[in-house]
Amino acid sequence: MNEREALRPMRDGPAPEGVGGRLVRGLRRLLRRLRRRRRQRAAYRRWIAARDRGVEEAVEPEGRGADTTFSVLVPWTEGRWEDWIRSLTSVRRQRHPHWELCIAADARTLERLGRDRRWPADGDGRCRLITVPHGSDPAAAANSALETCSGRFVIHLPATGRLAPRALSSFAAAVRERPDVRMLYADEDRIDWRGRRRDPSFKCEFNHTLLLTHDCLSHPLACARDLAVAIGGWRAETGAAMHHDFALRCVEQVERRQIVHVPEVLHHRRADFATMAEAAAAGPAGRAAVAGHLARLGIAGSVESAPEAGDRLRVRFVLPSPPPLVSIAICTRDNAPMLGRCLATLRDRTSYPAYEIIIVDNGSRDAATLDLLASLMRPPGVVVVRADGPFNFSRLNNMAVARARGDVVCLLNDDTEVLTPGWLDEMVGFALMEGIGAVGARLWYPDATLQHGGVVLDPEVVATHAFARYPRGDTGYARWAVIQREVSAVTAACLVVRRDRYDAIGGLDERFAVAFNDVDLCLRLRERGWRTVWTPYAELIHHESVSRGRDDRPEKRERFERELALMRDRWSGRLAADPCYGPHFSSRWADCSLAPR
Numbered sequence: 001m002n003e004r005e006a007l008r009p010m011r012d013g014p015a016p017e018g019v020g021g022r023l024v025r026g027l028r029r030l031l032r033r034l035r036r037r038r039r040q041r042a043a044y045r046r047w048i049a050a051r052d053r054g055v056e057e058a059v060e061p062e063g064r065g066a067d068t069t070f071s072v073l074v075p076w077t078e079g080r081w082e083d084w085i086r087s088l089t090s091v092r093r094q095r096h097p098h099w100e101l102c103i104a105a106d107a108r109t110l111e112r113l114g115r116d117r118r119w120p121a122d123g124d125g126r127c128r129l130i131t132v133p134h135g136s137d138p139a140a141a142a143n144s145a146l147e148t149c150s151g152r153f154v155i156h157l158p159a160t161g162r163l164a165p166r167a168l169s170s171f172a173a174a175v176r177e178r179p180d181v182r183m184l185y186a187d188e189d190r191i192d193w194r195g196r197r198r199d200p201s202f203k204c205e206f207n208h209t210l211l212l213t214h215d216c217l218s219h220p221l222a223c224a225r226d227l228a229v230a231i232g233g234w235r236a237e238t239g240a241a242m243h244h245d246f247a248l249r250c251v252e253q254v255e256r257r258q259i260v261h262v263p264e265v266l267h268h269r270r271a272d273f274a275t276m277a278e279a280a281a282a283g284p285a286g287r288a289a290v291a292g293h294l295a296r297l298g299i300a301g302s303v304e305s306a307p308e309a310g311d312r313l314r315v316r317f318v319l320p321s322p323p324p325l326v327s328i329a330i331c332t333r334d335n336a337p338m339l340g341r342c343l344a345t346l347r348d349r350t351s352y353p354a355y356e357i358i359i360v361d362n363g364s365r366d367a368a369t370l371d372l373l374a375s376l377m378r379p380p381g382v383v384v385v386r387a388d389g390p391f392n393f394s395r396l397n398n399m400a401v402a403r404a405r406g407d408v409v410c411l412l413n414d415d416t417e418v419l420t421p422g423w424l425d426e427m428v429g430f431a432l433m434e435g436i437g438a439v440g441a442r443l444w445y446p447d448a449t450l451q452h453g454g455v456v457l458d459p460e461v462v463a464t465h466a467f468a469r470y471p472r473g474d475t476g477y478a479r480w481a482v483i484q485r486e487v488s489a490v491t492a493a494c495l496v497v498r499r500d501r502y503d504a505i506g507g508l509d510e511r512f513a514v515a516f517n518d519v520d521l522c523l524r525l526r527e528r529g530w531r532t533v534w535t536p537y538a539e540l541i542h543h544e545s546v547s548r549g550r551d552d553r554p555e556k557r558e559r560f561e562r563e564l565a566l567m568r569d570r571w572s573g574r575l576a577a578d579p580c581y582g583p584h585f586s587s588r589w590a591d592c593s594l595a596p597r
Contacts, residue, residue: 104145160270164264185221308536342413356383417540436531443494446541462519463489
């Protein structure tokens with residue numbers, strides 16, 4: 001029996017019950033991850049061959065940001081000498097000529113550097129040597145270099161990292177296009193012990209919620225020198241999270257539009273050190289850094305390790321006392337079994353203490369449904385509204401919100417089941433934050449595969465659910481499937497938004513009777529400056545399309561095509577590039593796989 005035949009029972013067929021079943025399911029998850037990792041690494045090698053090397057060999061246009069000077073700080077504290085030499089050499093190989101290299105180390109280290117034949121820097125006035133006391137911590141060494149540098153922007157380059165030859169020229173070009181920029185960051189990847197590039201970290205536009213879970217800006221991060229000085233540089237007490245803490249304190253002092261993502265791989269880091277650094281930064285030091293950031297912003301919340309990703313963090317927001325009333329709007333029609341299950345789990349498993357339920361009945365005729373609705377009219381806190389006529393999800397929910405008494409609105413499908421008791425606490429906590437519009441939940445299919453992990457925009461199909469059909473336990477690219485983050489849109493199957501913000505944009509657009517009304521709502525909120533957040537800590541089961549069926553009849557297809565055309569016409573600019581995803585990813589698959597070139 002060959003290896004493939006031996007593993008077939010682990011890949012196919014139902015898993016047995018008990019301990020054996022858990023073992024089989026665990027092995028299946030492991031095999032899926034290994035296969036995906038092999039595919040991703042092979043795809044990245046092709047990506048480098050087709051695009052990245054071509055960019056490296058291209059001639060840089062003249063005059064692009066030629067007057068911008070970068071100070072690269074490379075302190076030496078500990079590590080491999082060979083790695084440090086490569087870091088220093090990567091700066092001297094920059095195509096952009098306007099840089100200064102500030103090397104901070106103790107006297108003995110600098111003397112050894114002078115004897116190293118791989119470092120022929122004599123006579124290059126752009127290289128500065130800063131002597132620091134022996135045993136200085138990384139933050140003190142970096143701050144010593146910061147005090148002596150004179151560039152417009154500073155970049156902290158770790159001893160285990162290297163800049164791509166075009167890094168500074170790409171940053172300079174971004175400065176030329178955005179003269180008011182204060183922070184620039186770019187994509188990076190890792191280099192294994194054989195020197196092979198792998199595991200790229202392709203980033204999205206600035207995502208504050210994602211930054212609360214881990215340092216998604218640093219390496220490479222170019223910060224305006226006066227900003228770095230104003231915040232006091234790096235802080236030794238933050239330990240392994242000193243770069244995360246530095247980025248958070250910088251973000252507090254600038255406007256969102258002054259933070260620019262350069263979508264190129266401009267930094268390469270030793271894979272083993274990068275992995276250890278991420279894990280360490282998510283420990284007590286990382287929790288303290290994010291907690292300090294929240295405190296400085298006046299946000300009441302606590303920080304803990306993410307339960308499904310040990311190298312990421314989770315923020316819990318503290319609700320006001322008393323918490324605001326939440327109006328939960330549920331639309332239904334002839335769907336007594338699902339509606340009854342939805343209400344039962346809602347009442348039995350919801351820990352949030354203040355909510356009302358508004359049920360909009362869209363012309364039910366089934367006796368069981370009518371009996372259920374009649375029984376619901378008696379308990380306090382439940383309102384039943386009759387709304388006959390053709391099904392229009394937007395109109396029905398707008399009717400429910402018009403009857404709502406709460407300051408917060410929750411749109412909830414009647415084919416959902418609550419799983420986590422704190423689901424509403426989690427979503428309301430986010431919805432009350434300044435700058436947040438809609439909040440979405442993690443929805444599962446009944447077979448425990450992911451139904452909704454946020455929405456990714458696409459110019460052709462408009463919207464795709466991220467990481468759809470991923471099994472529970474699969475964390476997805478960069479842990480995105482299991483951490484809090486901003487997304488462009490979320491599904492209205494479970495959506496929470498403040499009432500005043502819902503009213504400010506006119507609620508759901510009733511021209512979208514069935515499709516895209518939630519995506520349109522989120523994009524209109526974003527136009528007003530209110531971002532959309534998806535959280536994995538509000539979990540429900542979603543029996544998708546049980547109540548209304550699928551769009552497979554001619555009249556339904558015709559209606560869908562009208563709504564699709566309206567979305568494309570209204571949001572063509574937004575659909576072309578999802579700011580919460582990444583320009584190198586395939587929006588059609590929405591799983592962070594590389595787009596074909």
